[in-house]
Amino acid sequence: MTHVEEMLRTYPADLGDVDRAALVRCIEECFDCSQTCTACADACLSEAGVADLVKCVRTCLDCADICDATGRVLSRHTGYDANLTRAMLQACVTPLGKDAQGHADRPD
Amino acid sequence: MTHVEEMLRTYPADLGDVDRAALVRCIEECFDCSQTCTACADACLSEAGVADLVKCVRTCLDCADICDATGRVLSRHTGYDANLTRAMLQACVTPLGKDAQGHADRPD
Amino acid sequence: MTHVEEMLRTYPADLGDVDRAALVRCIEECFDCSQTCTACADACLSEAGVADLVKCVRTCLDCADICDATGRVLSRHTGYDANLTRAMLQACVTPLGKDAQGHADRPD
Amino acid sequence: MTHVEEMLRTYPADLGDVDRAALVRCIEECFDCSQTCTACADACLSEAGVADLVKCVRTCLDCADICDATGRVLSRHTGYDANLTRAMLQACVTPLGKDAQGHADRPD
Numbered sequence: 421m422t423h424v425e426e427m428l429r430t431y432p433a434d435l436g437d438v439d440r441a442a443l444v445r446c447i448e449e450c451f452d453c454s455q456t457c458t459a460c461a462d463a464c465l466s467e468a469g470v471a472d473l474v475k476c477v478r479t480c481l482d483c484a485d486i487c488d489a490t491g492r493v494l495s496r497h498t499g500y501d502a503n504l505t506r507a508m509l510q511a512c513v514t515p516l517g518k519d520a521q522g523h524a525d526r527p528d
Numbered sequence: 529m530t531h532v533e534e535m536l537r538t539y540p541a542d543l544g545d546v547d548r549a550a551l552v553r554c555i556e557e558c559f560d561c562s563q564t565c566t567a568c569a570d571a572c573l574s575e576a577g578v579a580d581l582v583k584c585v586r587t588c589l590d591c592a593d594i595c596d597a598t599g600r601v602l603s604r605h606t607g608y609d610a611n612l613t614r615a616m617l618q619a620c621v622t623p624l625g626k627d628a629q630g631h632a633d634r635p636d
Numbered sequence: 637m638t639h640v641e642e643m644l645r646t647y648p649a650d651l652g653d654v655d656r657a658a659l660v661r662c663i664e665e666c667f668d669c670s671q672t673c674t675a676c677a678d679a680c681l682s683e684a685g686v687a688d689l690v691k692c693v694r695t696c697l698d699c700a701d702i703c704d705a706t707g708r709v710l711s712r713h714t715g716y717d718a719n720l721t722r723a724m725l726q727a728c729v730t731p732l733g734k735d736a737q738g739h740a741d742r743p744d
Numbered sequence: 745m746t747h748v749e750e751m752l753r754t755y756p757a758d759l760g761d762v763d764r765a766a767l768v769r770c771i772e773e774c775f776d777c778s779q780t781c782t783a784c785a786d787a788c789l790s791e792a793g794v795a796d797l798v799k800c801v802r803t804c805l806d807c808a809d810i811c812d813a814t815g816r817v818l819s820r821h822t823g824y825d826a827n828l829t830r831a832m833l834q835a836c837v838t839p840l841g842k843d844a845q846g847h848a849d850r851p852d
Contacts, residue, residue: 423564424564481678482817485813489812593708600698618727
């Protein structure tokens with residue numbers, strides 16, 4: 421239902437030896453995840469126990485933004501940079517730490 | 529392949545008499561269009577005749593951003609506001625004017 | 637503190653007779669509003685009475701996304717289109733309707 | 745001219761021992777960078793030698809998206825997670841690799 425594969429197939433320059441099926445799926449998942457997390461944050465807001473779900477809302481909002489940015493970066497092939505792609509993919513798979521109070525656990 | 533329909537089905541509050549199939553398709557199209565336009569702008573950059581495609585690149589970048597914002601607005605149902613939804617959908621279907629030079633045709 | 641004005645001054649093509657001071661301010665306000673609304677939605681989540689603020693959270697999230705897209709559109713001058721600019725600005729100033737229950741007030 | 749500091753000051757919960765001045769500046773720089781890179785990509789499109797600037801356009805588009813997402817993540821304090829913040833900041837400061845042809849240098 422998406423056009424990710426078609427856009428990749430018609431890209432006018434060389435894509436190198438990238439695994440196209442994996443790339444298509446990764447792009448699709450990024451955009452789908454961005455939508456799902458946006459909808460999940462909103463669904464939490466309509467739950468009777470929203471006060472217990474604020475951490476979930478926040479995580480969903482972050483995830484939506486990060487997957488959106490990653491899906492866009494992955495959709496570009498001109499002037500491709502592996503370091504940047506890797507950094508964004510690593511952000512996507514970052515394991516969340518234990519619940520912190522305030523910013524006590526802020527990175528150094 | 530997307531989770532739009534599933535997220536809509538599990539939304540915990542009343543959605544009123546909205547046409548769910550139309551809403552699902554509209555959300556899916558917004559996110560797909562955002563990806564396609566991002567990829568199209570990038571493909572133009574790798575064309576030999578990129579100098580002739582700069583208007584296309586710009587339009588694609590705008591379209592990607594507007595569809596992204598619209599897809600997010602449509603994915604939220606809590607505190608739904610018809611005026612805002614309508615305004616964003618109208619932005620999505622705005623017919624582009626004739627090519628303008630610079631900002632001579634700027635809105636009043 | 638922003639670079640909006642400097643970027644406009646160094647734009648290499650003709651900007652026509654646009655009111656530059658107004659354009660600079662409008663772009664700055666879009667990005668500032670996007671940040672403020674993102675922070676406001678988050679602040680609501682940390683309020684004791686978050687259950688009474690869910691409509692505010694949703695409105696802030698929409699506003700952040702719409703102002704972000706509008707600020708990006710306004711930051712582009714190549715292949716400028718007045719219709720699209722007008723549509724996004726109108727979305728930004730859309731008066732919210734009275735609180736609707738679910739999607740009963742969905743646009744036609 | 746921005747409201748970043750004011751929003752941080754009125755945040756209703758504990759922010760821990762975060763360096764507020766640094767946080768304010770970081771958020772402001774993310775949003776400013778997102779605007780500047782959006783404008784820079786557009787300015788490149790209006791340069792006579794746009795064909796030589798496609799790598800710059802692409803890098804600017806990526807940078808705009810990543811700084812946007814990072815500015816949003818940094819603007820949220822509820823349910824703060826240090827790992828995620830660190831991952832996004834690292835993406836922001838990722839040194840670009842040497843120019844790659846196609847995706848030959850794709851991450852493993």
